[in-house]
Amino acid sequence: MPQSPRMLSIVEGFIGHLTYGRLMREYLSQSCPIDFYWHNDERELRTRLMSRAIGHYRIPPTRWTLEQNTDFFLFRFQMCLGYFARRLVLRKMAKTHYTALHFHTQPLAYLCLDLMKELPTVISLDRTAAQASREYTKPSLRWTFAPNLHLDKQVFEAAKSIVSFSEAARRSVIEDYNIPPKKVTVIYPGVDVDKIPLCDVRNHSNEKLFNILFVGGDFERKGGYDLVNVFLEKFSDRAELHIVTQTPIEVNHHNIHIYKNIKAYTSDWLNLYHQADVFVMPTYAEPFGWVFLEAMAAGLPIVATNITAIPEMVTSGENGLLIEPGDRTALAQSIQHLIENRELGQRMGLKGRQLVEQQFNAKTHFAKLETLFQEAIAPPNITTELMRSSL
Structure with missing residues (x-):
């Protein structure tokens, strides 16, 4: 007998993302077959050590370095996030059968590209690396975001659907990464x-x-x-x-x-x-x-x-x-x-x-998001199998 479709959602546990994740749990936990986790839940010793050694070390620790990303701090930091998320996803998938994945935001999926090829994945985001490069660095130093841009593109190409919080972010996904427009949907987030x-x-x-x-x-x-x-x-x-x-x-x-x-x-x-x-x-x-x-x-x-x-x-x-x-x-x-x-x-x-x-109403946002989640959780081939098994 086929197992019931279910989604695994990993959300960044920082400031605005934390608020968003809490609202999402509140609105969707009762209506959608989904398990929610913060990216830093159940951190292993090796993930904590990696975060300290790679994600928080500044070379050299100057304000100019911080502002211009010349020590690739953002890349190192986001790779740590991706590693936390991958270890967590693998542990959860070993215990529960999931048919779809959700990551908020895209750096959490940087090291899960192989899993995204196996399971339909929804990516939600507030900003792309391309946008960040234009906001944070001088034009002559935007090359420091090249690793982030490369991984963003791979994640966007592997995703089943992408949810952007704004038209500005949607345009960036489409224009900066050459992603088909039909794959990217703006769903404005909201407050309660x-x-x-x-x-x-x-x-x-x-x-x-x-x-x-x-x-x-x-x-x-x-x-x-x-x-x-x-x-x-x-x-x-x-x-x-x-x-x-x-x-x-x-x-x-x-x-x-x-x-x-x-x-x-x-x-x-x-x-x-x-x-x-x-x-x-x-x-x-x-x-x-x-x-x-x-x-x-x-x-x-x-x-x-x-x-x-x-x-x-x-x-x-x-x-x-x-x-x-x-x-x-x-x-x-x-x-x-x-x-x-x-x-x-x-x-x-x-x-x-x-x-x-x-x-910008949370109820409207999560109702639309749930529709995308349900489509990812039970794609056509799985839906067909379930229908046949009931005959």
Whole structure:
């Protein structure tokens, strides 16, 4: 008797991916025959040693090396992720019969190409290596991403279907890797709008200090220092800046508040969104930007940069304002405009909320994703065999 079709899903256990994986488990664990694991579950001693020796060693440990990837750090780090995932997949396949695989994101599949040839595989991603190379390095040093580009292409070619979180990522898969368009589907990720309700009463009075919120782990990359600089120069006497970050930063001003241990979807986290008048993150590089969706769901106008997938979430003049990375003058002007037009910010926030409910809703995302999973779990040949066995 044929065994029941089942999928094995391996998800990166970092920051935004962690939030995404938790939502996926919550939505699909009851309706889809699938087992979920984080990439670093049940790590063996040799995987931990490999991670320390290869994935975290910097040569030489300089800021320029970090920024320009000249020590191939990203490749070494992602190969470690791939090794973790492969060891985990092999252990799980030895105990359970799986008919399909899912990896989020593609580096987890770098060392599973042989398995992808045997089992239909769905790859979901927020960004390609080609996009990362353009965001992080100078044109003359983009060759340092060549190993990542090569493995990305092999994974994309071997996958049954590819889910991208944005049109920008989809275009990269198709144009940078020459992958057939019909193989790549955009399914915008979403937030659980039920867990981020609109604030019942948000005080938009001109008499209170304007409340600016920033949430970002990699403080410098996400434009945190640009925001602090602009705030201290232009707004420190008429606004408050609330910063949620794990980056150790030293800022001493009575209207700047720093939070280092705020966890997503807690009451303290939600209160910061409900107290804010605007969400500002002038990031220099961003794979997708979950935090923008969370801020939009909370009814906040957005000030962000016009890069990668952000323009697919934020339409300048509609639900926020977009500027170019590093343009502190435009950043100051955008904040000033919202301080002087608080009702405009309120209208932008409501439009952002509506957009999240319609287009960036977790329920919609996972319903579409489940359809692709079901197709991969029970491809035509397996479906046919099951039908014949029941006759």
